[in-house]
Amino acid sequence: MTTPQSVDAKARTFTEEDLYRLSSRAISEKNGTLAYQALDKLEHTSRSPELRSLASHLKDPLHKLLPPKPALPQVPDDIPSGLDVVNNKVLLDDVILPDSVKVLINEFIEEQNYFEQYAKAGIAPKRTMLLCGPPGNGKTEVAKAIATVRQLPMYIANYPDIKTGSAGATGKIVEGIFNYAATHECILFLDEIDAGAKKRGSTASDEADSLVSAMLVQLDKLPKNVICLAATNLPDDLDPAIWRRFSNRIEIANPTADLQLIYLRQRFEKFNISVATDLEIVITRLDAQNLSELNEFVTDLRRRMIREGTQKSIAELLELEIVNWPYRRRVQTD
Template sequence: MARSDLLINLVKAGVNGDTGTFRRTVDAIVAEERGKQHNVLADQIERVVKTTNGNALITAPRPASEGSQRAKDFISEIMPRRKLIDLTLPETTQLATRQLIEEQQRASLLRSHSLEPRHRVLLVGPPGNGKTTLAEAIAESLAVPLWVVRYEGMIGSFLGETASRLKRVFEYARTTPCVLFFDEFDAVGKERGDKHETGEIKRVVTSLLMQIDELPSYVVVIAATNHSELLDRAVWRRFQLRLPLPAPTQKQLTQFVQSLAEKAELNLGVSAAQITKSLGRVSYAEAEEFLLNIMRRVILTQGERPSGEIVREQLKLWTARARSAKEGTGEEKSAGTSTS
């Protein structure tokens, strides 16, 4: 049985002719019943609203409909595996994330006091430092699917096409509790005052803001960006939590490498501090990839070579790769010119 507050909201919306509230409440009831595995009841509710005559207040979202099927073309579903406890996060970011999860898990208590849990999060930081991983960890903690929006299928060349597809994605997300993740959010949330942008992107941003406002609180929408300066000012106000994920310090990177090695039961033969010092300023993703390379070599050599030797070999390769990247970007040349 749906919660009493949802039933009361449904009756009030029907009496007052409030179609917006009616729609959101029906969505919430359907999502809650599906979350309890009451799929038959959820299907019945949707069928009743769908088949009601023209005097009905709304047409409820239909997950099995053609529109919802098309919405799936713009979403990739990821099975959450990363756990929050495994992540290395700034203290304030970790605290805010745990509060968000608690609010979502105890949403009924908040609603009994006429409050809703926070559910709109903006992650800001350079690439490779955990934005996608944090979204996955939040989904894992809440035991809900992680839906990643795919821009390559959504952004169209015709007038109004992108905004229409975006609307479909949000309508589909309302059908069940989930984490809806927008990576590279500046692709769709650009500053509308930018004179170089077309009227189409301005319509997309306006539609995006309206859809975010109308999302029920059981849908946690997480947006990530490497370029926060490009976001529309109104976008910032939509997010209740704005969490930084900066590049790691050497101490944080050392802890991260040590933690990964311990979980993999990998004897590095070299201290984690020495490794991170040799790697230089890298992201968590790059450090993880380095450790994975070592694991591959350890497995393939089947214990015939000491792990310390493998680590030193991989560090040599890493240094050569880093030097090649600098030469490719002209960093060394410009550095040399400045000192001559």
């Protein structure tokens, strides 16, 4: 029996609990491919004989229902310059987002299950998504979560890192990235796409305009085995033609206080930080702008707990971090 090849054991390390949740949700969502792969991994890694037996029992009927994989050209495993593989086990439930945004993302994921039905109607599922909004609020995490749900490898191209100063050289790097992705069933994530897709004519750089043109050509050739996601902090800087190539455009704004509270509780629970302090008050006092700042705060607290945890209570350490926080997060001016 051949296992579907979209779970790479070297690229992801799932815990037993991750796999159990993933397989259960996949079965409930009728995602046969994802369910099969989670169960296969559970069968081979679980320490529980009962779970291994159950996973093995459930795999066989699921395998018979899996759709055939499209045949893709064989290519060398060498990843081209400008592209990185993302090690990933982010679940969508773990990403803190407004419900309205999660609905849109789930709809995008669901779209991918309707190739045959859409084809009969002469249309195709949406395969591109642009994630917009200020930094630090989970755009990259959303891309990782989509890769997890679809059980696909994720390749990331960071545009500030691939500009060479030569229009021809940069264009060839972009072409190489898209050509490599085209030979894989994968998620291609274009991070900080605004750095390589600014409005043509807005700069004096021929390289910038040529890069936009090269990117448009590649986006138009995007095959159905590639889901292309992109992120930008500066959507107004994007060339309008690039903007139109992304069929879904979703804004991820700075989190509300309620979402910040959910995130802080999640982080405290993950790292077994237990305090009687009202976390709503903590959120108010921190006045964080984004989730990345909250994550930085929790990491600083954990460092302090390691250094001083034997001398002070967690409540005292938390208070010290809150007091010091304004001096760490911003440059102070007179």
